[in-house]
Amino acid sequence: MSVEIVDIQGALWSYRRRLPAYARQGCRPDVPGRRRMGETHPGLVLRGEASSQRATFLELFLDLVFVFALTRVSQRLIADFTSDERILLSEAGQTLVLFLALWLIWATTAWITSTLEPEALAVQVVVVMTVAGSMVMAVALPQGFGDRGLVFAGAYVIVQLGRTLFFLVATRGRPIPADPAAVLRVLFWAGLTAVPWIVGGVVGEGPVRGVLWSLAVTVDYVALALGWPTPRLGRARHADQPIAGEHLAERYQQFLLIALGESIFVIGITFSGGGGAFHLDRTAGFGVALLTTVLLWRIYFYRAGHVLPDAIIQARDPARLGLSAAYTHLIMIAGIVLTGVGYELFITRPLGSKPSAWLFAILGGPALFLAGRMGFEFQVFGRVSRSRVAGLVLLGAAVPLVLDLPALAVAGTAVGLLVGVALADLWRSQGRAPEPPAPPI
Structure with a gap:
């Protein structure tokens, strides 16, 4: 009989842990911010350990x-x-x-x-x-x-x-x-x-x-x-605020994917809206734009974007790291949006003369993304990859060299440098165990 009672108690405890935090308030009178049985405290409900980390x-x-x-x-x-x-x-x-x-x-x-x-x-x-x-x-x-x-x-x-x-x-x-x-x-x-x-x-x-x-x-x-x-x-005091680190990291990842999806939307609408046959120059612009988007995705998620949830959870000050990540993601997303503007420009008019201001989108978008990605990498690992620094410097150095080139050639220069950054990541990972996060915050 005693064994059965223990089993029943264990089952009830397991069931209770699966309940959302707000459904367990009456059972945890000792936790600040939770209601005691019979109380009607109207305060907001802080996340509990059993609260789902997935976005609703x-x-x-x-x-x-x-x-x-x-x-x-x-x-x-x-x-x-x-x-x-x-x-x-x-x-x-x-x-x-x-x-x-x-x-x-x-x-x-x-x-x-x-x-x-x-x-x-x-x-x-x-x-x-x-x-x-x-x-x-x-x-x-x-x-x-x-x-x-x-x-x-x-x-x-x-x-x-x-x-x-x-x-x-x-x-x-x-x-x-x-x-x-x-x-x-x-x-x-x-x-x-x-x-x-x-x-x-x-x-x-x-x-x-x-x-x-x-x-x-x-x-x-x-x-x-x-x-x-x-x-x-x-x-x-952000350090005193409870934070669902896995949930917050997932939300940042999801918004960055939204920005990449919007750039794919720009590629598709621009290329399919040209009418007529798929001319070689526009088709080349379509391919360069699509490859650029894939590279932005790859560079973000290797490895910092992939381990961001673990970084926030392991940080000494998770709330501070989560808040600072909002600013680096802002920079990266702005870079993706600006890069998407460049897609519209060089797919629509890949050859011939171009306004010099177009360089701000075609080269500036990837440069802004890399700048944000460098800051983000430091937040997760406490260091910055030399390949990203080199990519950013070379994008800036390329400006005077491509002033007189057509827009498609400028886009090709940008995608070539991004390929170099991605290959450097691949080379660095060969024969090594995946690097664990080491946030400095």
């Missing part, structure tokens, strides 16, 4: 919105590069501001679902709010510095302020027991930067909007990096 279907649904959003960023950049070269810098800078706002929305949402239980109703409502607001921002983005500026800024502010206020209302002003001021800090900074966002949307087209929005998005990023320091409330 709702999070993947959010990613679909950002697939569309990246196509709008890409198409706006293509329009920038095919316009008057004298205003390219200004136009591209505007697109960068819009892209930074979108990425911040996605990155903070990934952070929310990596620290709070994603199956909790309050968190799901916030993700749905983000889906709606991000879709409005994406639709307004092509004219974000035109007549839809207030729509873009309004959607951004509503997402940032709205979901923070919702957390306060849903939890009756008592959000996270372990850090009651967390939501208030975010609310303070979101309200502070809402002013230049809205004013910039109201003032109309012109440099004033650019200045105000550049200031606002810079403050948003700095506040996030510093833990939203707030008068009398202090700032959040």
